[in-house]
Amino acid sequence: MPARLLRLEAENFRSLRDVSIPLGDLTVLVGPNGVGKSNVLQVFSFLADIIRTDLQPALESRGGFKEVAFWGGEKPPSTLRIGLTATWTTHSTVNAPDNYELTVQSRALPGEGRRDGRRILMRREKFVFKRTHGRGRRITVSGQKATVTNTQGDKKTGHSDIGISKLSSGLSTLPRLAKTEGGAEVTAVARRLSSLRVFDVDVAAARRPSRHLMGDSNVLASDAHNLAYFLFELSADEETWDRLLADARSVLPQLSTIGFRVTGGSADEITSGNCDPL
Structure with a gap:
């Protein structure tokens, strides 16, 4: 099946409070200035930078979590989320697509009575490679561990844990995995995302x-x-x-x-x- 990006979801990313956008061969965003059209494109630029540099540098180059998270509202959000649905891997279909989800959370440092406002970042990633027939794979990244779970339909057929640096992104790190651990599928997603270009036309x-x-x-x-x-x-x-x-x-x-x-x-x-x- 031709490789296609089917849907983008963004929650608390710049001016995007909570959007879900179906994507076709040609998708046109129309609207007045300031409604978030450019920020939809910036989601892809952000993901491409994560692949090239990693999550923390991509955030820092944009001024940190506070600048990337939702602009607006009385209370700044503590979580931002990006989700993609696509047919990028070899056996994916519209009925069994590839899914990627990144969640970044800002949490106050633990400590009774702490009032200095210091916070830490935590990330969670999920890759789901479904199959209508045959074996699928789910990869979850949390803390300093990536868990690779093989599936057959709705059943788990085995899993393995892999160490990963704190706050490193699976998009930038997991393509190094062996094919049997999901490296080929993650590489296909990362290659597609890194090839996207965002234009700011003069x-x-x-x-x-x-x-x-x-x-x-x-x-x-x-x-x-x-x-x-x-x-x-x-x-x-x-x-x-x-x-x-x-x-x-x-x-x-x-x-x-x-x-x-x-x-x-x-x-x-x-x-x-x-x-x-x-």
Whole structure:
């Protein structure tokens, strides 16, 4: 089955109090400024950073738990949660999808009469790899232990415990496991998440003509300043270009096609725009 991300859940992540978003081949978020569209994308950026660096560095690079947890309300939340449903591993299906869940909790340090406000972070992760037929696997990460449980339908067929550093993420650590311990499945999830890119488009820069710079046309910049030349290069692949236009027309039915014009000067520049097909 084609690899697909089916659903995102986020609870107490920045401005996302409690959301569950079904995801299709193309998902469009529409709404006024400040309603949380960008923070939906930041969930994926956060998970990708966890894979590259680990949980604690990913939190610290964003100002710590207090900055990542829900912004709003009279009382700051003590827990944030992220959940994903997907068909990323070899045997997953829509009826038996892969599930990943991360919960981070901020707790006051124990101690009678403690009033200094010091807190500790705790994390819990869960990977569930279901199977309609055959053996599945569930991995739970809590404290300094990862428990791998093999399943056959609703029955447990065996389990093993693996040591893991306190506050380390299973996404960044467990891909090192052997295939028999679930390493292949976790690797598939981590690889998919780390490949996701979040764009913060500078509309003014994206509208300007873009020059061909070495290594600048094959990858779309995060602010889309090279959009025109990136699309120009992409148009050479007819199949990919047709798919892109089909996606674009599903959002902008009035779009006929995208054309390009070379503007002269000391260095050629490419501009793009909607135009009638030739």
